[in-house]
Amino acid sequence: MHDDVCSLALKKRSLLVIISFHKQWLIEGTIESSNVVRNLNLHVLGKAPCSVEILIDHRHMGSSRSLLPSTLLYCVVVLFFGGADDREALSYARRMLEQQNITLTAIQFSSRDGGEVMERMLRYGCV
Structure with missing residues (x-):
């Protein structure tokens, strides 16, 4: 999947890719972590042809x-x-x-x- 993200960024000549943080804060106050998203992020960060930003969404935190x-x-x-x-x-x-x-x-x-x-x-x- 990271190849798709990086290829699309290259094809569209993107200056920036924003990806979601691998941990999500839930309404109950607990944290859910995804190793799949974490690995995707690591590969995108290592191979992207442009700047990569990680969005950390604390929307449910208060x-x-x-x-x-x-x-x-x-x-x-x-x-x-x-x-x-x-x-x-x-x-x-x-x-x-x-x-x-x-x-x-x-x-x-x-x-x-x-x-x-x-x-x-x-x-x-x-x-």
């Missing part, structure tokens, strides 16, 4: 869920380590902010000489 579909609040978190894929993910997340029901948290990881990472973020207009 207070940010509204009873009215038109007022759903989506909380997006981007983990930023400084690579080209991370800049792309941050760029997509910033575009999501055009919607009123989305909040964005960007978490930057840096080494002890983290100034270089921030400088690159600024250079590419990510901050």
Whole structure:
């Protein structure tokens, strides 16, 4: 199946593939894990011809869920380590902010000489 995902991404000249995380949070608060999805994700991450993002859906986890579909609040978190894929993910997340029901948290990881990472973020207009 990962070959299908990667082939389609190549055929369509995709810049980004978003795949689902292998763990799902259920309404009861339990976690269900799928080894099939996990293996698929590992193969797609290793062979995709483009950036790959993993979507972790905590929709059933609690207070940010509204009873009215038109007022759903989506909380997006981007983990930023400084690579080209991370800049792309941050760029997509910033575009999501055009919607009123989305909040964005960007978490930057840096080494002890983290100034270089921030400088690159600024250079590419990510901050």
